[in-house]
Amino acid sequence: MAEKKKTTTKKTTAKKVEEKTTAATKAADKKVETKATTAKKSTAAKKTTAKKAVAETKVEEKPATTTKKAAAKKATKKATTAKKSTTKKATATKKATTKKAAPKKEEKPVVEEVATKKEEEVVVAPQVVEEVPAVDYGPRRSVAFIGSECYPFVKSGGLGDVMYALPKELAKQNCDVKVILPRYACIPQEYQDKMVYRGSFDMDLCADGRRYYVGIMEYVADGVVYDFIDNQEFFTEGNPYTNLIDDIPKFCYFGKAALAALLYMDWIPDVVHCHDWQAGLVPIYLREFFGNTALANTKSVLTIHNLRFQGIYNIETIQYWSGLPDYVFNKDCLTQNWVDANMLKGGLTYANMITTVSNTYAGEIQTPFFGENLDDHLRFHAGKLRGIVNGIDVDTWNPATDPRLDVHYSVDDAIAKKKESKAVLQEEVGLEKDDNKFVIGLISRLTNQKGLDLVNAIIPELVDGNTQIVVLGTGDDQYEDSFRYYENEYKGTVSSSIMYDETRAHKIYAGADALLVPSLFEPCGLTQLNAMRYGTVPIVRETGGLKDTVEPYNQFENTGNGFTFDRYEAGLLLDACNRAKTVFFTERDRWNEMVIRDMNKDVSWSKAAKQYKDMYLELTQR
Numbered sequence: 001m002a003e004k005k006k007t008t009t010k011k012t013t014a015k016k017v018e019e020k021t022t023a024a025t026k027a028a029d030k031k032v033e034t035k036a037t038t039a040k041k042s043t044a045a046k047k048t049t050a051k052k053a054v055a056e057t058k059v060e061e062k063p064a065t066t067t068k069k070a071a072a073k074k075a076t077k078k079a080t081t082a083k084k085s086t087t088k089k090a091t092a093t094k095k096a097t098t099k100k101a102a103p104k105k106e107e108k109p110v111v112e113e114v115a116t117k118k119e120e121e122v123v124v125a126p127q128v129v130e131e132v133p134a135v136d137y138g139p140r141r142s143v144a145f146i147g148s149e150c151y152p153f154v155k156s157g158g159l160g161d162v163m164y165a166l167p168k169e170l171a172k173q174n175c176d177v178k179v180i181l182p183r184y185a186c187i188p189q190e191y192q193d194k195m196v197y198r199g200s201f202d203m204d205l206c207a208d209g210r211r212y213y214v215g216i217m218e219y220v221a222d223g224v225v226y227d228f229i230d231n232q233e234f235f236t237e238g239n240p241y242t243n244l245i246d247d248i249p250k251f252c253y254f255g256k257a258a259l260a261a262l263l264y265m266d267w268i269p270d271v272v273h274c275h276d277w278q279a280g281l282v283p284i285y286l287r288e289f290f291g292n293t294a295l296a297n298t299k300s301v302l303t304i305h306n307l308r309f310q311g312i313y314n315i316e317t318i319q320y321w322s323g324l325p326d327y328v329f330n331k332d333c334l335t336q337n338w339v340d341a342n343m344l345k346g347g348l349t350y351a352n353m354i355t356t357v358s359n360t361y362a363g364e365i366q367t368p369f370f371g372e373n374l375d376d377h378l379r380f381h382a383g384k385l386r387g388i389v390n391g392i393d394v395d396t397w398n399p400a401t402d403p404r405l406d407v408h409y410s411v412d413d414a415i416a417k418k419k420e421s422k423a424v425l426q427e428e429v430g431l432e433k434d435d436n437k438f439v440i441g442l443i444s445r446l447t448n449q450k451g452l453d454l455v456n457a458i459i460p461e462l463v464d465g466n467t468q469i470v471v472l473g474t475g476d477d478q479y480e481d482s483f484r485y486y487e488n489e490y491k492g493t494v495s496s497s498i499m500y501d502e503t504r505a506h507k508i509y510a511g512a513d514a515l516l517v518p519s520l521f522e523p524c525g526l527t528q529l530n531a532m533r534y535g536t537v538p539i540v541r542e543t544g545g546l547k548d549t550v551e552p553y554n555q556f557e558n559t560g561n562g563f564t565f566d567r568y569e570a571g572l573l574l575d576a577c578n579r580a581k582t583v584f585f586t587e588r589d590r591w592n593e594m595v596i597r598d599m600n601k602d603v604s605w606s607k608a609a610k611q612y613k614d615m616y617l618e619l620t621q622r
């Protein structure tokens with residue numbers, strides 16, 4: 001939990017740095033230069049250590065692999081076949097490298113290296129038991145997810161949830177799924193211990209031909225194979241995101257290593273599904289560096305989880321670390337504002353399909369207000385852009401079985417049991433214990449995206465003697481401080497937990513009557529989905545995924561799932577809260593019906609995963 005707090009803060013820091021790119025440029029150049037020199041000196045040493053570590057792991061894993069002799073034989077056979085195609089591949093890589101600056105040491109094409117290593121080192125990993133789908137989900141497709149975070153290994157927000165839950169659901173819908181992630185030092189030891197060494201190789205990366213070690217560690221769960229890219233030079237930091245100076249080289253390396261690892265494992269996916277700017281270079285690498293390999297027919301999808309983060313840095317740095325040719329640094333691809341390169345923008349140009357996490361957000365990001373300076377680029381690529389709304393993992397988020405709750409309930413006893421949950425919550429967070437109070441929850445990163453200025457503006461009017469507010473979040477100082485102030489000002493009525501606490505979040509979803517999500521913009525938003533699953537009525541602003549997932553209450557037809565408002569105005573948020581209170585206090589039967597409607601609403605991944613699967617099929621028609 002403390003880890004999450006750290007990562008959230010780091011993310012905010014990264015964002016700040018991103019905004020100050022120009023100011024940071026000088027320092028960055030200096031750092032890159034220093035890094036390059038020191039790296040040269042230390043790479044050999046580090047590589048030896050890394051290889052030693054991997055070798056140790058390999059020794060430990062040996063007994064498991066020797067039992068699978070037959071499978072190993074098959075793998076060697078595959079490796080030999082792969083070797084046959086080496087000549088072709090090597091020519092391709094040569095072609096690419098001639099465009100670069102002259103390499104300082106003898107440059108071996110990455111693919112050749114991969115194929116050679118394969119014969120020596122391929123270790124057979126645990127097999128995935130293929131589920132036979134009960135429903136017909138169409139032909140099988142293989143998909144490699146490439147992204148920077150994934151629950152339960154490392155999570156700093158919604159992206160981590162999606163990288164976990166969507167592959168799991170796709171595996172059920174007749175997809176063969178691998179998730180490729182960096183092997184961060186912060187991944188909990190229990191998962192590190194379960195990883196199996198799959199092999200390693202060296203890969204050329206930078207414009208001057210510097211080569212880097214790529215190790216592959218594998219872990220299998222729920223029909224999904226997780227492959228972690230191991231490199232101690234890039235991933236020894238405790239957190240996934242530090243600052244752009246370090247993150248740019250890290251993710252330039254990661255994207256290429258992910259593709260090279262697929263080739264090394266001879267696991268050729270139909271689709272590589274890339275997530276956010278950290279995997280933004282993958283669609284470009286795929287075409288520029290892997291176009292003449294077995295990955296030539298692989299299609300790429302790039303999903304935008306939050307357009308605010310784009311991976312922008314000066315052209316020289318990104319060109320150096322990626323080793324990409326001059327011609328991709330043009331205004332229609334990687335270049336932005338003449339001096340900067342934008343990793344997300346380049347990926348959008350090269351991807352076969354772009355998705356974002358709700359239909360409304362897909363439209364919004366094509367406008368200047370939401371477009372974060374990429375609206376024209378997105379309008380240009382609108383033909384391959386679509387919105388698919390997120391779901392949540394309904395096994396993890398289930399009030400009937402949730403191990404983090406003291407009181408469990410389902411639709412059958414929710415009304416009574418939610419009162420008990422409210423009492424537990426009030427006690428835990430220091431609110432006056434009274435089940436007649438209307439309890440409003442807020443679980444959020446504390447940044448200006450989340451509409452907290454509106455919340456701060458209305459708290460004094462909201463606490464009318466019948467209402468309590470419980471806040472959980474970390475983020476910008478100004479919001480952390482204002483919520484602390486309100487807790488102090490309205491003791492027993494407002495409670496602010498300035499922390500990241502998964503268990504407390506679950507207890508708020510269960511014990512609150514309503515949940516506020518008044519975001520300035522919201523690509524999809526997961527908290528309103530969690531809330532509905534727990535029978536807590538969302539009060540949301542009609543933007544992005546909030547608009548797509550919360551149907552406004554209709555008093556004439558007694559339909560809808562929550563209370564909504566449109567313009568970003570404090571008065572309208574207050575009005576929405578007051579409408580909710582009116583129903584709660586004066587028409588409790590109707591309120592209770594809405595609670596049950598929300599709990600019955602399908603917020604699972606199954607519909608969204610089907611849409612992704614259909615898109616993969618559309619991209620890979622045979």
Ligand code: ADP
Pocket residue numbers: 156157158159161443444445472473474499500501502505524525526527528530
């Ligand atoms: P974003 O990705 O923009 O942060 P989302 O609504 O997509 O927002 O996802 C937020 C996720 O993180 C939800 O699962 C929410 O419950 C969780 N979360 C956010 N803040 C906290 C916190 N302080 N403690 C525990 N969980 C949190």
